[in-house]
Amino acid sequence: MEKNLPGFEWRPSQLTMMKQVYDSFEDGKHLVVEAGTGTGKSLAYLIPAAYWAKQEGEKVVISTHTIQLQEQLYSRDLPLIKKIFHNGIKDPVLLKGRNHYLCLRKYEHSLQEYHENYDFQLSKGQILVWLTETETGDIEEINLPSGGQYYWKQVQSDATSCLNRHCPWFSRCFYHNARRKAQQAELIITNHSLLFTDIQAEHRILPAYRYAVIDEAHHFDDVASRHLGHTLSSFQVDNTFQFLVSERGGGLLEDLEKTLLQEKEIKASIAELFGNLPMDVRQCRDSWREMFQILHRWTIEKGKEGDEIGHTHFRYKKGDLQTTVGKGLLAAVQNSLEWTAPLSKKLEQLSRQIQEQMESMSLTMRGLVSDLNGTIQDLLTNMELLHSMLLSVDEENVYWVELDRRGFRKGIYINQAPLDVSTLIRNLFFDHKDSVVLTSATMSVNDSFRYALERLGINDLYNENLVETSLLPSPFNFPEQALLCVPSEIPSIKDATEKEFIQSLAQSLGEVARVTGGKMMVLFTSYS
CATH class of the missing domain: 1.10.1200 (Non-ribosomal Peptide Synthetase Peptidyl Carrier Protein; Chain A)
Incomplete structure (x- = not known):
């Protein structure tokens, strides 16, 4: 270490933690370790993790809460680890959530569309220049304007519209290339959100692994609660309808109709399938907007100011929906669902008939149909979430509405989360791993790990001596030095x-x- 990092000096707590991490892997136990600021946690778990992965031929997943720590581990610490092992470990891989990667097919298609929005046009140009330099396609590398974040949602990679091997850009796909590299790597750097997304996707995202290190572990159960719960926003719903039929003109349905008329093999009668679809989309959109307006008024009346300025929160229960305003909201919810269900069926019929009547679809047509299927899935998901959050309120979940009153576009968010995630974390995560190391500078309460163990669902494993805990002091004398x-x-x-x-x-x-x-x-x- 001294050769590769001038001025480096080992710290007692760092050496202790390093041995504890290796021992937990070797003994097949979980480890919860609080290491004070300045301990050098990153190297204390990276060195034994890299050695274990190399020695045993096992993959080790390193997960953080923040993207910043991910980048630090990948860009600063892991190059040092490779030097220590004389490049004897395979290149570590940084893997993020799919929405961090650009979809080249969607971006290519967006270049053919005109946007009056200046931020959209600027973002297109920025991305075009960035593509001459980037190797990862990761949005963290580029600083888009504020309005560009909405444009990014149109061109980000996602599962529902992905053509996989049928995509003309598949060999250059940033997301699939990152996943292929992860399959070959011994150390995979990711984040808590992706860990739980992988669980929800039945482990189809991350390669199989039995050993993990969870840094910033004091956030782990909160992330689990968010990912094992659900959020439905007014932006999310409105963007779905705008993608189908834009208020500025154009949209997916118009692109589909124009492309269909250009396909020689297509019968002219297929255009009749569109019928009143654009009008149906607008009426359905208006029903959702009316529902969100009632929800907004309800939350303003019942809610309270949140910790952040401009945010209003209202936690509701089943009884709150039995008031006069609550019943009015439920009627609006029912109306939205009654508009969306037949619209979804019409769109499914359109997709099905296009595919049945086309012997060989062009790549453009294949991409549009894939986008249509993805949008249909979005509509069905929105319906399911709305029904679950307002028509099927139960005692096992907590529900709340959040208003963001800042800016021109007022955001409305409906949230649902399990009241207790400990059992889910235990069943879905810990029970499938040989050894998990959880570390943070703040894991204990009054020098006790009981609260953390209960929140993680592993208190009984601790009682069976299958979980070790460790409280390591910081090397700094804070009263004297801070x-x-x-x-x-x-x-x-x-x-x-x-x-x-x-x-x-x-x-x-x-x-x-x-x-x-x-x-x-x-x-x-x-x-x-």
Whole structure:
């Protein structure tokens, strides 16, 4: 280590943790270890994980909560690990969720469409230049404008519209190339979200693995709750309808009709299949918008301000839906479902008849039909979620509505999550692994791991000596080496203008910076 990292020095807690990680793999036990800030956790688990993978021929998955830590492990720490092992381990792979990767087929198709939105046009140009440089197709490499995030949703990779080997871009597909590399790798760097997405996809995303290291493990059960639950947003629904029939003109149905008329083998009568479909889409969209408007008013009336400015939350139960407003909402929900069900059937019939009447589809037509099938699946999923969240409320889940009142487009989010995810985490994850190491700087409560073990569903395994715990101190003397400053003179952002708040904050930070000589780190509570 000293040869490859000048100035490096081993820390007692780091060496202890390194041995504990290796022993847990060798003994087939789980390990929960709290390692204080400055311990050097990353190297303490990467070195034994790499050695174990090489020695046993096993894959080891390293999972983090944040993309930033993923990037740090992959770009800074793993190159050092490769030097330590004299390049004796296969190239580690960084694997993210599918929506992080660009779909080249969708992007190519989008270039043929005109967008009045400046951010959309700018994003197209940015991506075109970026494609001359990128090897991964990962959105984290490019900084799109705010409106470009909506454009990205149209061109990101997704399972429902993927043509797989029929796609003309398959050999260059960024997502499939990342998965192929993961199949060959010994160390796979990913994130908690993808771990649970893989579970929901019946383990079709990640290669089979029996050993895992979960860093930032204090977020693990929260991520499980989100992924084993569901969210339905007004943006999500509206984008589905806009993709079918855009309010600015165009859309998937129009593209389908134009392409069908250009296909020589297609009977002219197939155009009749479209009938009143565009009008049906608009009426269905309007029914959903009306439902979301009622939901918005209900939440404003019943909800309370969230931790973030501009956010309103309302947690509802079955009884809340029996009030006068609640019954009105349920009627609007039922109306939306009654419009969406026949629309979905008409679209399914259109897709089926196109495929039956076309002996050989062009690549363009194949792509449009795949997009149509993906959109139909989105409609069915939206219906299922709406029914589950408002018409089938039970005691085993928690339900809440969240309003984001910032910006021009007001977001409305309906959420559902299991009340207790511990049993699900145990059954779906831990029971399928030989050894899992969970680590964080904050895993214990009053020097006890009981709460964490219960939340993870492995408390009984601990009682059976199948889970080890370890509390490792930080090498730093915080009372002597650190100072926590909490400014009290800054006005509340609710009671001051944005300009006044920023000026007061900047002045306070400047004063502290002068006293500390610039040696400071500023922590903010807002994710905006």
